[in-house]
Amino acid sequence: MAHDVPSTSQVKKAGSRIRKFLRGDDPDPGHFYDAVETMERWRAAHYTPLVSANNGLRSRARTIGVEAEVSQRLKRRQTILDKLGREPNLDLSRMQDIGGCRAVVPTIDDLRRLEDRIRNGRLPVIRYSDYVQSPRESGYRGVHVVVSYEERAVEVQLRTKVMHNWALATEYYSAFVGENLKQDGDHPVQLFLRTASDIMAMQEYGEPVPDDMVQLHSERRLEASKHLRESNR
Incomplete structure (x- = not known):
């Protein structure tokens, strides 16, 4: 329900408190548990937009005739905590991959067609990363498009089967x-x-x-x- 969704300032404060606890700057477990509870409510607020994003991705793939294996996931609690601890300047309220869905397609041409459909659609694109053109140092390849669904950021990953x-x-x-x-x-x-x-x-x-x-x-x-x-x- 809407009143259960924490405000942006509450989420930002929760992320800061979690990071302080992980660093040992604020050892009070009560502060930490309250912050994690706020984080969990923020995480849960991404579920419905994520389902919409998943259905929209399936629809877009069908419309252009691309065979796609589509899946979705909410980032796990521990993964969020690890990321907050690993990235000292990350604002929890601006974390863009709490909700994520993925389409795995047969070829690079299919990937580009689906990417074009997403980027030129009606949804606001918040961030775009092309790790196919410029792979990460690790060797990771794929395209990430962060879009806004129902006022929540959802990361859409596109990969070929390879x-x-x-x-x-x-x-x-x-x-x-x-x-x-x-x-x-x-x-x-x-x-x-x-x-x-x-x-x-x-x-x-x-x-x-x-x-x-x-x-x-x-x-x-x-x-x-x-x-x-x-x-x-």
């Missing part, structure tokens, strides 16, 4: 080694995944893979396998 399989593999290896490999870094498994992403991108665009890239992939796979074996002990 990009999605790479992301799933990264999540699997993250759990295996006990580190978040989705973040940019230089862990040997991250370096292997980055090279794998480069090769997968070339293959998606129909480009030949140079011999030196194949060699680098083999070397990094060997180094990554050592860490994977150690993690399994």
Whole structure:
């Protein structure tokens, strides 16, 4: 209900209190629990707009004849807490990926067509990131479009099946080694995944893979396998 939704100033204050508790600047657990309760109400306020965004994404894909696997998720409580602790200047009221939906499509051409439909539609676009044209250092590829649904920011992720399989593999290896490999870094498994992403991108665009890239992939796979074996002990 509307009266259960905290105000922007309340959400901003809650995020600040959570960060202070995580830093040890405000050890009062009562302040922390009150702030988390406000955060949870703010998180819940994204559910209905997220469902609308999910249905809208499915409709847009059907309209242009793109076969899309569409899913949605609300960011988990612990994930929000981790992000607040990791990003010291992040304002909780301006966090744009609490609600997110994703479309996985067969080809890059399909991705671009669906992206165009979203960006040139009636919904206000708050932020746009093209990690296909400019992949992240980790090797992540995809397009993120943050749109406004019912006064809530919802992040729409677009990936091809190849990009999605790479992301799933990264999540699997993250759990295996006990580190978040989705973040940019230089862990040997991250370096292997980055090279794998480069090769997968070339293959998606129909480009030949140079011999030196194949060699680098083999070397990094060997180094990554050592860490994977150690993690399994």
